[in-house]
Amino acid sequence: MQRHVAAAVEREDRLPEPIRTVAGIDVSYGARGRATRARGAAVLLDAQTLEVLDQATVECATTFPYIPGLLTFREAPVAITALEALSARPDLIVCDGQGIAHPRRCGVASHLGLALDLPSIGAAKSRLTGFCDEPGLARGSCSPLLDNTEVIGACLRTRTGVAPMWISIGHRVSLASAIRLVLQFAPRFRMPEPTRLADRLSKARA
């Protein structure tokens, strides 16, 4: 199924110009009695000023375990519900996880982009698959993430001297644009604002 979805993923830019809004999505977990509950959060921001325009959270039972390579089946259902609870559809989504930098080229960012028919970017805090050289220490330095000879993403330093982020095409956004946009969305912290705020919101006490 993932290979089928991967075949439909678009790796070239096909997004509005200018990009007006961007949404970040993330999911956190917590024990509620016996079962683990999942809470999804979506935050809508102005893509230029990074001002928060809207935010939403949803909560539900966890239905799938964490298995490397199958994160989509654990998080996507909650993430989609949270995104649809926003007052408007964004021009672009940023996800906490890989896009095509995945064994079958179908990480959660790609799967979500295709399912929602929205441009998407994968911005992960660690590597799932592939290899690359260590990027330079300066903000903006990056090195290609390779699986054999195929470029599947980039290791990008969003903050000088701080651990890099792992960026990949989600859907309808080229790798070059994904890198540029993540730098635009992360002017101050390691994580881009959309996912940083969604992460914080998903963990905030109800």
Added chain:
DNA sequence: GCGACAG
């Protein structure tokens, strides 16, 4: 058989 392994 062993190690790696988004969140």
Added chain:
DNA sequence: ATCTTGTCGC
């Protein structure tokens, strides 16, 4: 992802 205390650097 979650839990948990101190520690290091800007």
